[in-house]
Amino acid sequence: MTGIALNGLGRIGRLVVRMLGAARPGLLCAVNDPAPLDQILHLLRHDSIHGISPRPIEGFTEDGRDFLLFGDRRVPLFHVSNPAEIPFPNAARLVVEASGRFTRRADAAQHLKGPVSHVVISAPSPDADFTVIAPVNGAELDLDRHRVISNASCTAHATAPMLRILDDAFGIEHTGMSTVHVVTNDQRLLDLPHKDRRRARAAFLSIIPTTSSAFGALHRAMPALPPDFDGVALRVPTLSVNLVDLTATLRRDADPAAVQTAYEAAAAGRWKGLVGLADPHAVSCDITGRTESVLMDLELTRMLGSRFVKVFGWHDNETGYAARLGDLVMDLAGRL
Known part of the structure; x- marks a missing residue:
């Protein structure tokens, strides 16, 4: 199945990583955020509003590379600021742009390289190919034409x-x-x-x-x-x-x-x-x-x-x- 990569571990990004890492760990194939591993782990495990993660989230460094660990599933963790330079793996076909910084199409589209064919922005976008609220207009989403997609707010x-x-x-x-x-x-x-x-x-x-x-x-x-x-x-x-x-x-x-x-x-x-x-x-x-x-x-x-x-x-x-x-x-x- 298509792999999902995620850029940006803010409020929504961390909740999505918690959810995917627990419910469908095989889907999450890479995460990117500039913060260091120890800070990312702390904020993934502890949330002042939503509490401690119900499932363990670990992390480690091997050969100079960081990883998150969900059960026995290793997920590469990168620390790159420029979307065009993130080395997402070949499994990544879909990127969730959750940094809050790249909401315009041209900026989010920097992820569209190598294996990545589609980007979903976790915010409103003024010029995404399509803004989707799935139960209202999801049937109109055309993956051949709509490659940078906003999930509204x-x-x-x-x-x-x-x-x-x-x-x-x-x-x-x-x-x-x-x-x-x-x-x-x-x-x-x-x-x-x-x-x-x-x-x-x-x-x-x-x-x-x-x-x-x-x-x-x-x-x-x-x-x-x-x-x-x-x-x-x-x-x-x-x-x-x-x-x-x-x-x-x-x-x-x-x-x-x-x-x-x-x-x-x-x-x-x-x-x-x-x-x-x-x-x-x-x-x-x-x-x-x-x-x-x-x-x-x-x-x-x-x-x-x-x-x-x-x-x-x-x-x-x-x-x-x-x-x-x-x-x-x-x-x-x-x-x-």
């Missing part, structure tokens, strides 16, 4: 099913979204210059309004969305789990019970495993570690009249997104 993967289920049931005339979003590494711990002056402020002292890359990704993956679909991100001082606040004007009459029934049916049917239902009275920490794309909090559903609706969905911005990224690359690995 965590918020896009949460919002897309919320939109599609609502549209299928009632039709959407107008819609907008806000995401209550945890802090990320693209913010300042203490006040420090940043191109976004709001993100320049201390991340854990304020609610920080800013932009979200999810809107561009959603428009690319769902071109039938109303062209004015937009919104904001509100960065809040927590570390795990986002909340999508989706507002829509419907084309057909509805009531809260009908809206809730539509989401319940979707969660039990076509969208099972991707859309879940939050427990009553849920708060964000209850969602940490969940792998669904979104968990609908149906208690919070609100309507004004018969066509103006507001629905809310939780998602673990790391484990949910890493699960969708893992689903995608394992599917592609079976097709290449």
Whole structure:
């Protein structure tokens, strides 16, 4: 089967390596990250949000080369900064670009050399060959034409099913979204210059309004969305789990019970495993570690009249997104 290589051991990269190394160790054929082996091992084993790795992850150096060890599976670990210079092995046909640095097509395409035929970017891209949210537009992914693929964003993967289920049931005339979003590494711990002056402020002292890359990704993956679909991100001082606040004007009459029934049916049917239902009275920490794309909090559903609706969905911005990224690359690995 096609081998998967990964570049970049940030928040998502480490979760994907944990997942692939445990579930499908034969698929993971190489990892690249500039950090030294001892630091990489420590961060793979210990995570402040998601806990200690449930399976042992070891590492060693042999003949001047570093390796990660998952059970008896040796995975080469490189430390190269330039994607064009990473010596991925011949087994690597697919590269997961998870560094967060190479989101433009030209940059990510530097991996397309030797045996590597496709790259999946673990973030929105302004010009990838295709932006995929698999249950929404995965059937349109053409591996002959689409070689640099964006897996959109965590918020896009949460919002897309919320939109599609609502549209299928009632039709959407107008819609907008806000995401209550945890802090990320693209913010300042203490006040420090940043191109976004709001993100320049201390991340854990304020609610920080800013932009979200999810809107561009959603428009690319769902071109039938109303062209004015937009919104904001509100960065809040927590570390795990986002909340999508989706507002829509419907084309057909509805009531809260009908809206809730539509989401319940979707969660039990076509969208099972991707859309879940939050427990009553849920708060964000209850969602940490969940792998669904979104968990609908149906208690919070609100309507004004018969066509103006507001629905809310939780998602673990790391484990949910890493699960969708893992689903995608394992599917592609079976097709290449």
